[in-house]
Amino acid sequence: MEQLNIKAFGMLAEKLEASEFQFPYYQNTKELLDRLKAKYPQLESQNFSLAVNQQIVQENTALNGNEEIALLPPFSGG
Numbered sequence: 001m002e003q004l005n006i007k008a009f010g011m012l013a014e015k016l017e018a019s020e021f022q023f024p025y026y027q028n029t030k031e032l033l034d035r036l037k038a039k040y041p042q043l044e045s046q047n048f049s050l051a052v053n054q055q056i057v058q059e060n061t062a063l064n065g066n067e068e069i070a071l072l073p074p075f076s077g078g
Contacts, residue, residue: 002024002025002065003022003023003024003025004022004023004024004025004026004032004063004065004067004069005020005022005068005069006020006021006022006023006036006069006070006071007019007020007068007069007070007071008020008021008070008071009070009071009072009073010072010073011046011073012043012046012048012071012072012073015040015042015043015046016040016042016043016071023035023036023039023069025063025065026063027062027063028060028061028062028063029050029052029057029060029061029063030060032050032063032069033050036071043071046073047073047074048071048072048073048074049071049072049074050069050070050071050072051068051069051070051071051072052067052068052069053067053068054068054070056072
């Protein structure tokens with residue numbers, strides 16, 4: 001089964017106890033997020049953004065399996 005490389009940053013990496021990990025491939029970001037939250041229930045209470053190939057995605061986005069996926073904590077401005 002194809003695997004996605006997922007990177008987690010900041011408090012998300014701390015919650016997941018990993019800054020980078022492999023996760024099964026899913027066809028779109030909605031399915032991926034649903035499966036991530038099922039496997040890592042601690043993500044349910046976290047506010048974070050999902051980036052695909054260094055672009056934050058706001059809606060369901062199709063995946064082909066070659067993307068770079070990142071879980072990004074909220075950004076603080078200054």
